[in-house]
Amino acid sequence: MNERVLEKLSILADAAKYDVSCSSSGSKRKNENGGVGNAEGMGICHAYTEDGRCVSLLKILLTNHCIFDCAYCVSRKSNDVKRAAFTVQEVVDLTMNFYRRNYIEGLFLSSGIFKDPDYTMERLVTIAKKLRTEEKFNGYIHLKTIPGASDTLMKQAGLYADRLSVNIEMPTELGLKLLAPDKKREDMIRPMTFLKNEIIANKEEQKAVVKVKAPLFAPAGQSTQMVIGATNETDWQVLKLSDGFYKHMNLKRVYYSGYVPISNDSRLPAIGTPVPMVRENRLYQADWLLRFYGFTVDEIVSPDDPFLDMQIDPKLNWALRNLHQFPVDINKADLEVIKRIPGIGIQSAQKIWEARKFKTLTWDHLQKFNIATSRAKYFLNMKVQDFVPKDYTPQQIKNFILSASQTKYAANHSPQLHLF
Amino acid sequence: MQTVVYDGSFEGFLSAVFDVYEYKLSDVRLVPEYRHQPSMFAAPHFVANDVKHSDRVWKGLEKKLTKAAQEQVYRSFLSELDGIENILLQYIQYAFASPIFMEEDYSHNAVLSVFQTAKKVWREKHRMEAFVRFQKTADGLYYGIIEPDYNVLPLIANHFTTRYADQRWMIYDAQRKYGMYYDLDTVITIQIQFSEEMAGGKGVASVYDEGEEFYQQLWQQYFKSVNIPARKNTKLHIQHMPRRYWKYMTEKHIAQGPSRAKP
Numbered sequence: 001m002n003e004r005v006l007e008k009l010s011i012l013a014d015a016a017k018y019d020v021s022c023s024s025s026g027s028k029r030k031n032e033n034g035g036v037g038n039a040e041g042m043g044i045c046h047a048y049t050e051d052g053r054c055v056s057l058l059k060i061l062l063t064n065h066c067i068f069d070c071a072y073c074v075s076r077k078s079n080d081v082k083r084a085a086f087t088v089q090e091v092v093d094l095t096m097n098f099y100r101r102n103y104i105e106g107l108f109l110s111s112g113i114f115k116d117p118d119y120t121m122e123r124l125v126t127i128a129k130k131l132r133t134e135e136k137f138n139g140y141i142h143l144k145t146i147p148g149a150s151d152t153l154m155k156q157a158g159l160y161a162d163r164l165s166v167n168i169e170m171p172t173e174l175g176l177k178l179l180a181p182d183k184k185r186e187d188m189i190r191p192m193t194f195l196k197n198e199i200i201a202n203k204e205e206q207k208a209v210v211k212v213k214a215p216l217f218a219p220a221g222q223s224t225q226m227v228i229g230a231t232n233e234t235d236w237q238v239l240k241l242s243d244g245f246y247k248h249m250n251l252k253r254v255y256y257s258g259y260v261p262i263s264n265d266s267r268l269p270a271i272g273t274p275v276p277m278v279r280e281n282r283l284y285q286a287d288w289l290l291r292f293y294g295f296t297v298d299e300i301v302s303p304d305d306p307f308l309d310m311q312i313d314p315k316l317n318w319a320l321r322n323l324h325q326f327p328v329d330i331n332k333a334d335l336e337v338i339k340r341i342p343g344i345g346i347q348s349a350q351k352i353w354e355a356r357k358f359k360t361l362t363w364d365h366l367q368k369f370n371i372a373t374s375r376a377k378y379f380l381n382m383k384v385q386d387f388v389p390k391d392y393t394p395q396q397i398k399n400f401i402l403s404a405s406q407t408k409y410a411a412n413h414s415p416q417l418h419l420f
Numbered sequence: 421m422q423t424v425v426y427d428g429s430f431e432g433f434l435s436a437v438f439d440v441y442e443y444k445l446s447d448v449r450l451v452p453e454y455r456h457q458p459s460m461f462a463a464p465h466f467v468a469n470d471v472k473h474s475d476r477v478w479k480g481l482e483k484k485l486t487k488a489a490q491e492q493v494y495r496s497f498l499s500e501l502d503g504i505e506n507i508l509l510q511y512i513q514y515a516f517a518s519p520i521f522m523e524e525d526y527s528h529n530a531v532l533s534v535f536q537t538a539k540k541v542w543r544e545k546h547r548m549e550a551f552v553r554f555q556k557t558a559d560g561l562y563y564g565i566i567e568p569d570y571n572v573l574p575l576i577a578n579h580f581t582t583r584y585a586d587q588r589w590m591i592y593d594a595q596r597k598y599g600m601y602y603d604l605d606t607v608i609t610i611q612i613q614f615s616e617e618m619a620g621g622k623g624v625a626s627v628y629d630e631g632e633e634f635y636q637q638l639w640q641q642y643f644k645s646v647n648i649p650a651r652k653n654t655k656l657h658i659q660h661m662p663r664r665y666w667k668y669m670t671e672k673h674i675a676q677g678p679s680r681a682k683p
Contacts, residue, residue, distance in 0.1 A: 052656025
């Protein structure tokens, strides 16, 4: 019995690991019923895998049996892998026992599609319901919504889960058609739209002052994920899509998953092709610029120049293309302008903004604020120790910065993975 | 230079600050008792830990600092870094002297230093909330051992109480030799000698709940299964999960879970 559960866990955790989201933050679910768990506030990474990814949730598939045949997926129908399925009770027991030992923040449950979407979705909802009602579990639950499941089930899912997500899978419709002929983009957009409307309606209900508080509906919102580098999409296409999700679908997060070659299918990069990790990283950096730094997609990439620079981060790249906006006087500039200086992050910008009310800041101060001075110095209008600002060209600055940070980035420039 | 020795507690430290003002001491060096090395040439001033004194300083700070900044003072103190008391004293003196909130004056050395130290302690607190691994004993107690860089146990108790309201737990700081125990009602501080054997989960099987070994095995299996070898990045792994914490983390103990009797 035990051995079988162990085997199932290894199969169904392995099959779920390509889903990159592991966030457990942003919920408002408090432990108010004397039960176990509290999903309030910031997320927690309880461990990190050997590839350096956060382990926050028990991320598993209910089953890896699947009626679909998406070329990029390990669980595709035509793939010759071991299949397994958990029972509802097994998932509940694993979640509770892991949670009580402080291994995890909660459960991230997804599934291969068996029989039909509704049948699958119903099982996922049953597990979430059981955890909430029978086990009084207030930890984090992220459910994957199965494309094509009915609105009734989606609505129920939202009542028990903190976050729901529908994976958009491929950045372009063409890519989806090529690799996942069973799936239609429309089947993904429709539930996203449904969830968006429900989440907004629920927020309004929460605000209304009534005697009985409205039940929470997916308090941590919805997210999505797309596979990068399986088809020939451009970064411009990817970021445009993300931007649309943030603006029109109220998505909390878009995740980018560098394609890990798992198949000999000729439509896909061959096995042994390196995972596009640098590109994935650059996309996340660009995503951050969109969400927190006030950048627009067109400032980062354009249809004429649709790929991110792999050598330098997108903010530095933007600054080099817009040298006419520099140097900046940090003692006078607006916060939004300070945030755009390469080497200065949001927190440092905030610190500068606050500290300068007391005293005019000098280079010495900035150094103590732990900003990346080796980059920032090219973009500041202040006296910098041992550094005479000249009219450098963008290419010169790029070269200076690259050679100064060689130890940190050199290995990452080459598309080849480094083997230790 | 006047050496001022206090008992090592936070209240003791605040009492010391009180004394500095009361006796108009200048050019002082605050030292906790456990770091004090008697000198032949100068008689230190010994601080009496007095609740009235510490309360007055703390309440006085309430008027001069926002709640968040006051919290920073406490957190920085818990860093137990050598000399942190003197930076805190400068910070407090600046606060009392300043007509406006001064906590964002980061070009002031003490302000920046308290801000940065508090942040480090906060990170360690967050880490411990993540890295505690409970083991369930036969009588239903969940216990975990930690050796944090800073004295963060007082900061994390609340987190575990809200989260595990319905289970008895104990977290023990093996470095500082004290723990916190929650009995389903309140949290109390305890001091016990804990056998080293229990530390790495190497204890006798009978001490554990019968499911304990199985769930440790499952967790280890899970940790192994979610790894993607094609993305191996040891540097990043270690950066997030430094080796010094592995000792008490179940997933890093593949070889030494609770004694496994082979059939």
